[in-house]
Each structure stands twice: as structure tokens, then as C-alpha cells.
Amino acid sequence: MIIVKGLQKRYGSIQAVDHVSLEIPTGHIFGLLGPNGAGKSTSISIMTGLIDADGGSVELDGLEPKSMKARYNIGLVPQSIALYEELTALDNLAFFASLYSLTPDVKSSRIDWALQFVGLQDRANDRVSEFSGGMKRRLNLAASLLHDPDYIFMDEPTAGVDPQSRNKLFDNVMELKELGKTIIYTTHYMEEAQKLCDRVGIIDHGKLLALGTVNELLHQYGGDTKLSISSEKGVKSFSSANVSEDLTNALRDIDKVYDISMNRPDLEAVFLNLTGRQLRD
Amino acid sequence: MKKMIALMLKDFKLLFKDKMAVFFTFIFPLIFALVFGSIFAGDGNGSRALRVAAVDQDQTEQSQQFITELSAADEFKVQLTDEVNAKTLVRKGKLVAYFILPQGFGEDYQSVFSGNAPDILVGIDPSRKAEAGYLEGSLMKLGIKRFENAFTNADALTEQLDRSIIEIEQSDEVPAEWKSLLGDYLPKMRALAQEQQDAGGSISFGGDTEANPMVPLKVTRQDELVQRSGPRNAYSITIPQGAIWAIMGCVIGFAVSLVQEKTLGTMNRLIVAPISRTQIVAGKALGCFVAQVIVVTLLFLVAYFILGVSFDISKLIIAVIASGICFVGLMMFFASLAKTERSVAGMTNAFLIMMGMIGGAMIPLFVMPGWMQAISDFSPVKWAILALEGAIWRNFSYGEMMTPVLILSAIGIVAFILGTRMVKLEDA
Numbered sequence: 001m002i003i004v005k006g007l008q009k010r011y012g013s014i015q016a017v018d019h020v021s022l023e024i025p026t027g028h029i030f031g032l033l034g035p036n037g038a039g040k041s042t043s044i045s046i047m048t049g050l051i052d053a054d055g056g057s058v059e060l061d062g063l064e065p066k067s068m069k070a071r072y073n074i075g076l077v078p079q080s081i082a083l084y085e086e087l088t089a090l091d092n093l094a095f096f097a098s099l100y101s102l103t104p105d106v107k108s109s110r111i112d113w114a115l116q117f118v119g120l121q122d123r124a125n126d127r128v129s130e131f132s133g134g135m136k137r138r139l140n141l142a143a144s145l146l147h148d149p150d151y152i153f154m155d156e157p158t159a160g161v162d163p164q165s166r167n168k169l170f171d172n173v174m175e176l177k178e179l180g181k182t183i184i185y186t187t188h189y190m191e192e193a194q195k196l197c198d199r200v201g202i203i204d205h206g207k208l209l210a211l212g213t214v215n216e217l218l219h220q221y222g223g224d225t226k227l228s229i230s231s232e233k234g235v236k237s238f239s240s241a242n243v244s245e246d247l248t249n250a251l252r253d254i255d256k257v258y259d260i261s262m263n264r265p266d267l268e269a270v271f272l273n274l275t276g277r278q279l280r281d
Numbered sequence: 282m283k284k285m286i287a288l289m290l291k292d293f294k295l296l297f298k299d300k301m302a303v304f305f306t307f308i309f310p311l312i313f314a315l316v317f318g319s320i321f322a323g324d325g326n327g328s329r330a331l332r333v334a335a336v337d338q339d340q341t342e343q344s345q346q347f348i349t350e351l352s353a354a355d356e357f358k359v360q361l362t363d364e365v366n367a368k369t370l371v372r373k374g375k376l377v378a379y380f381i382l383p384q385g386f387g388e389d390y391q392s393v394f395s396g397n398a399p400d401i402l403v404g405i406d407p408s409r410k411a412e413a414g415y416l417e418g419s420l421m422k423l424g425i426k427r428f429e430n431a432f433t434n435a436d437a438l439t440e441q442l443d444r445s446i447i448e449i450e451q452s453d454e455v456p457a458e459w460k461s462l463l464g465d466y467l468p469k470m471r472a473l474a475q476e477q478q479d480a481g482g483s484i485s486f487g488g489d490t491e492a493n494p495m496v497p498l499k500v501t502r503q504d505e506l507v508q509r510s511g512p513r514n515a516y517s518i519t520i521p522q523g524a525i526w527a528i529m530g531c532v533i534g535f536a537v538s539l540v541q542e543k544t545l546g547t548m549n550r551l552i553v554a555p556i557s558r559t560q561i562v563a564g565k566a567l568g569c570f571v572a573q574v575i576v577v578t579l580l581f582l583v584a585y586f587i588l589g590v591s592f593d594i595s596k597l598i599i600a601v602i603a604s605g606i607c608f609v610g611l612m613m614f615f616a617s618l619a620k621t622e623r624s625v626a627g628m629t630n631a632f633l634i635m636m637g638m639i640g641g642a643m644i645p646l647f648v649m650p651g652w653m654q655a656i657s658d659f660s661p662v663k664w665a666i667l668a669l670e671g672a673i674w675r676n677f678s679y680g681e682m683m684t685p686v687l688i689l690s691a692i693g694i695v696a697f698i699l700g701t702r703m704v705k706l707e708d709a
């Protein structure tokens with residue numbers, strides 16, 4: 001269980017995080033959604049103990065993130081690729097693993113597991129500098145899992161990744177969930193949040209604007225579904241809050257339907273309705 | 282501690298992957314020491330001609346001829362001067378030795394079979410044993426010439442006599458009385474010449490019997506203490522200098538690696554891991570220190586086993602630890618100032634090269650003009666070199682070692698404290 005209360009962080013005149021409060025139950029995937037500069041990374045940095053907040057508190061199962069005990073349980077997947085490019089994948093993993101007081105046996109089995117997990121076991125002895133963007137991303141994830149942490153903070157783990165690596169990463173996230181991990185996942189890709197997350201928080205200018213399951217948010221902020229029916233009577237477009245009822249009614253006096261298009265509200269629409277602007281510029 | 286060592290080993294791995302860093306930390310300092318050492322070394326000893334002064338107090342044909350032969354010999358580069366000047370030149374170390382040919386040299390030189398061996402006075406620093414031996418050997422070789430002259434003369438004489446005896450015996454014109462007289466006289470004279478020649482063949486050199494005319498020269502050695510300002514072995518200078526370059530390489534390498542850790546974002550992984558900030562900083566400091574110790578040790582191994590530089594090992598250890606503290610502190614200080622690898626490398630490089638220049642990493646301290654030596658007091662490089670030299674050729678007592686050691690430690694501790702206070706690890 002992660003409990004965040006009234007988090008604040010200011011950089012000069014910019015309020016990077018503005019009274020953010022959250023609760024994330026164990027085993028959930030929580031998506032933190034927001035455009036560039038919204039305050040996602042800053043929030044994660046505070047939650048992992050990387051930087052100090054100006055105000056508010058974070059508890060990971062009752063522990064402060066900076067406490068040594070909590071640190072053994074935090075896995076941070078940084079937004080930038082945080083690896084030594086000149087070292088091999090194996091050397092990187094071996095080094096990061098050595099920071100966690102693992103016994104040699106555990107250490108080597110965890111390294112094997114992590115390489116396997118992200119599908120890089122064949123490239124273990126290659127230098128990171130020779131890796132593709134997607135491979136680096138996967139290793140960036142692997143390097144955060146060596147100590148088998150319960151809390152995994154992923155800051156835009158799919159940035160700059162081809163669809164294949166992206167799907168592999170999605171699978172990884174779901175596997176981690178199955179292992180009972182609690183995951184905080186930041187992104188500005190709506191599809192990712194919709195696909196992966198149990199609950200989503202929408203953040204902009206440091207403020208948490210909305211919080212809930214994807215369906216809750218869609219229902220609450222997504223607005224109506226846009227329906228468009230093309231028939232012998234021409235094209236009829238309307239919005240609907242109750243699609244099945246409205247569609248049944250509309251089809252009643254139509255003999256021949258050529259086409260029906262339906263535009264369901266998505267998180268993009270949620271964001272648009274919340275902030276009045278597009279999520280991705 | 283295990284985590285710190287892991288951090289350090291990782292940095293070593295990274296350092297070795299960086300070919301430029303390896304070059305400037307390991308190879309360049311060695312090349313520097315070897316190249317400059319061999320240039321300086323060629324000046325005083327080695328295979329080149331010995332630079333000597335010759336003073337001719339005899340001013341005879343023989344003394345002048347001897348000096349001409351001396352000048353012609355490959356072993357010497359002779360400068361003709363007076364006694365006072367010759368002594369000054371040798372004492373200042375500009376020349377290796379001087380020869381004085383005293384009055385009466387010519388007379389003794391000429392008289393091969395009688396009288397004394399000619400005197401020659403050699404002034405040389407008593408510590409230059411090798412040169413002194415070489416020099417005397419070369420002198421003797423020249424001295425032998427005076428016998429050769431005499432021997433060829435005796436030979437010629439015998440021949441001449443032989444020929445005369447035969448001629449007289451065969452001649453019809455020489456009156457009988459004359460024949461009988463000369464026939465008696467000439468063989469006696471020839472026997473005398475032969476006697477002289479045989480005696481010459483059995484001369485043994487090196488016997489230092491006083492007044493032995495058969496000794497080619499009587500060399501008297503005069504101790505002429507060189508007022509020494511530098512060490513004997515040129516590598517004693519260039520090895521500490523090389524060590525400074527190696528240490529600088531370590532400082533830059535680790536300052537860059539600390540900043541790089543931030544720009545790469547790997548520092549974030551370190552901070553989030555169960556390792557304290559103190560441990561992270563200490564790991565870097567330890568890495569930098571150990572790297573310095575390794576490179577300096579390698580240089581001194583080469584110095585000892587290959588270049589014949591000797592040193593006091595315990596004082597050397599003290600010097601290396603003190604300069605290690607100093608330069609680890611400076612590394613931390615510079616790493617805390619810069620935000621990018623480029624700026625930290627540039628800044629550290631500029632500072633260290635300047636400190637190196639005024640501190641004696643290029644021009645040895647002892648040949649610096651006075652004003653420059655005064656400025657060099659502000660350079661930590663000077664104190665590091667002084668400490669290293671103290672252990673090599675300056676023969677510092679432990680008390681004397683304390684000055685550079687305390688200065689180095691003080692600089693290091695202050696810089697380290699400032700650096701660790703200012704450094705922002707989390708600042709990506």
C-alpha cells in the first residue's frame with residue numbers, strides 16, 4: 001500500500017507538484033497520466049526518495065521511502081536510460097545487483113532471471129552502446145528488478161520504443177502485476193494507461209485533476225459517445241450517454257443501414273474535458 | 282564496504298574501457314618520464330663525450346701536444362681554460378672534470394726511461410665514481426703514447442745500427458783500422474738499444490710505484506665537490522613528474538565519472554539503492570585514491586627496476602598517501618562545481634595543467650628561477666612533487682617530509698569538505 005498525502009514541490013516559480021494525494025493498494029497498477037512537464041517525474045522522484053518534497057508525506061507500507069528498509073523494496077525505472085553504455089548488459093546488472101547485499105547465488109540467479117524476463121539473455125555480453133533503443137529500455141527495466149522489489153516505479157518506460165519492444169514491455173508489466181507487485185506507471189500514452197492500469201490519475205501543472213478506474217474516469221469526464229448512422233435516410237450523427245438504448249431507438253425507423261460509426265470517449269477525451277487541451281502536443 | 286568496492290571496481294572497468302583515459306593515466310606519464318628522463322640523462326653521463334676543462338700550466342711543446350691529443354680523443358670534449366675557471370665550472374656541475382698539467386709535465390713526458398712519470402691533476406666530484414674511472418682509463422690510454430713514440434724510436438735506432446754494421450763490413454773503401462773500431466763499437470750500441478726495447482716490452486701499467494718512469498702518467502685525483510642543485514639520475518626528476526601526470530589523469534577521470542553518473546541518471550539508481558550518500562561519495566573517493574596508488578606504484582616499479590631510481594620506500598608511501606588525499610579532495614571539489622562532463626573535464630584540466638606548470642610537473646622545481654619557485658608554493662603539484670622527491674633524491678628527514686605532507690593533507694581535506702558539501706548527487 002502506497003499512501004501519498006499532500007505532496008508539494010516547487011522549483012523557483014514553477015509548482016512542479018501541487019498537493020498531490022493518492023492511495024495505491026498493493027498489487028495494483030497505477031497510471032500517472034499527464035503531458036510534458038506535468039509533474040509526473042517529480043512525483044515519482046519524491047515517492048522513491050530521490051528528492052525531498054517541500055511538503056506532504058509518502059509511505060510505502062508505513063515506511064518512509066528514504067529509509068534503508070524501504071529502499072530494498074523500491075525499484076525505480078528512470079525516465080532516461082540509466083545504464084553504463086560502455087559496460088556489457090551483464091556488467092551493468094551485476095553492478096546494480098551488488099548494491100543490494102544479495103548473496104552471490106541469489107545475485108547470479110536474479111541476474112539470469114532479469115535477463116530472461118526482458119528477453120536479453122542472448123545479448124548479456126554485448127555492450128549497452130550496441131543496443132537498440134528498445135533493448136536499452138528493456139535493460140533499463142531489468143536493472144530495476146534485480147532485488148525483487150515490491151514497489152516498481154516506471155517513469156515512461158516505453159519512451160522511444162518500437163511496437164515490438166513496447167508489447168514486450170507491456171507483457172512485462174502484466175507479468176509483474178501477476179507476481180503481486182505494486183506498480184506506478186507514468187505515461188502520456190492514453191492507450192497504455194487504458195490497457196494496463198487498474199487506476200489512473202490525471203495530472204497537469206502539478207495538480208491531480210482526476211483519480212479513478214479507467215471506466216470511472218471515462219464515465220465521469222469522457223462525455224457522451226458519438227454515434228453516426230448512415231442509411232437510406234442519409235447520415236445521422238448524435239451523442240449518446242446510453243449507447244444501447246439510443247442506438248436501438250434510432251435504428252427503429254431505418255430500413256437499410258449502410259454504416260454505423262461509434263466514437264467512444266477515451267482518456268484523451270477525459271483529458272480534453274478536464275484541461276481544455278490535448279494531452280500530446 | 283562491499284558496495285563501495287563494487288562501485289570502485291565498476292569505475293575501474295569504465296576507466297579501462299575509455300582508451301583515452303587509459304592513455305593519459307597510464308601510458309602518457311610513463312612516456313613523459315622516459316622521454317624527458319632520457320633527454321636530461323644524455324646531458325651528464327651516458328655514451329656521450331665527457332665535458333672537461335684542461336689547464337696547461339707547463340706551456341711546453343709536450344704539454345700542448347698532450348692537450349691536442351686529449352681534444353682529439355672521442356672520450357672528451359675539452360675546453361682550455363685557467364685553473365680558477367676550471368674549478369668553478371666543475372663545481373657548478375657544468376663540466377664533469379678538469380685536468381691540470383703542472384709545470385714540469387713536458388720534461389717528465391719526454392723522459393721515457395728515466396725520471397718520473399708526468400704528473401696530471403684531475404678534479405672531479407667524489408660521487409662521480411664511474412666517470413672518474415672512465416676518465417683515468419682514457420688518460421692512461423693517451424699516456425701510453427709517449428712510450429710508443431720512444432719505442433718506435435728505439436726500433437728505428439736498432440734498425441739503423443744493423444744496417445750500418447753490415448754496410449761498414451761490406452765496404453771496400455773504409456780503412457781497416459776504422460772497420461775494426463766501428464765493428465767493435467756499433468754492435469755494443471745496438472745491444473744497448475735492444476736492451477731498451479726489451480725493457481719496454483715488459484712494462485706493466487697501473488703499478489703506482491712512486492717515481493716509476495714506466496707508468497704512463499701519474500694521475501692525482503682532487504675532490505671537487507659539485508654544489509648540487511639537482512639529483513644524479515635524471516629519472517629521479519621525471520618519474521615524480523610522470524606520477525603527477527598520472528595522478529592528474531585519475532583526478533580528471535573520477536571527476537568526470539562522478540558528473541557522468543549524474544548526467545547518465547545512474548546516480549539516481551545509486552541514490553534509490555540502499556547505499557548512503559556518504560558511501561557513494563566515499564566509493565568515488567576511494568576509487569580515485571586507489572587508482573592513484575596503482576598508477577604511481579607502476580611508475581615507481583618501472584623507475585626502480587628499469588631506470589635505476591632508488592628511493593626510501595616508507596617515505597614514498599607517506600608521500601603517495603598525502604598526495605592521494607590532496608588530489609582526491611580536488612577531484613571532489615571539481616566534480617561538485619560542474620554540471621556536465623565537458624565542463625568538469627575542461628575545468629579540472631585547465632586547473633591541473635596550470636598547477637602542473639607552476640608546480641614543477643613540466644619544468645623541474647630546482648631549475649626554476651626564484652620568482653617562479655615562489656609562485657609554485659601555491660600549487661599543490663609542487664608539494665606533491667616535493668614530497669615524492671623527498672623520498673627519492675632530496676633525502677628528506679621525516680621532519681622535512683612533514684611540510685609537504687601537511688600542506689597536501691590540508692588542501693585535500695578542505696577541498697573534500699567543500700566538494701562533498703556542494704555536490705548535488707540527485708541533480709540530474
Ligand SMILES: Nc1ncnc2c1ncn2[C@@H]1O[C@H](COP(=O)(O)OP(=O)(O)OP(=O)(O)O)[C@@H](O)[C@H]1O
Binds near residue numbers: 015035037038041188
Ligand atoms: N531540477 C529541476 N529544476 C527546475 N525545474 C524542474 C526540475 N525538475 C523539474 N522541473 C520542472 O518541474 C515541472 C515538472 O517536471 P517533471 O519532470 O516532473 O514533468 P514530467 O511530467 O515528468 O514531464 P515529462 O513528461 O516531460 O517527463 C516542469 O515544469 C519542469 O520544468
Ligand SMILES: [Mg+2]
Binds near residue numbers: 040041042079155
Ligand atoms: Mg518525466
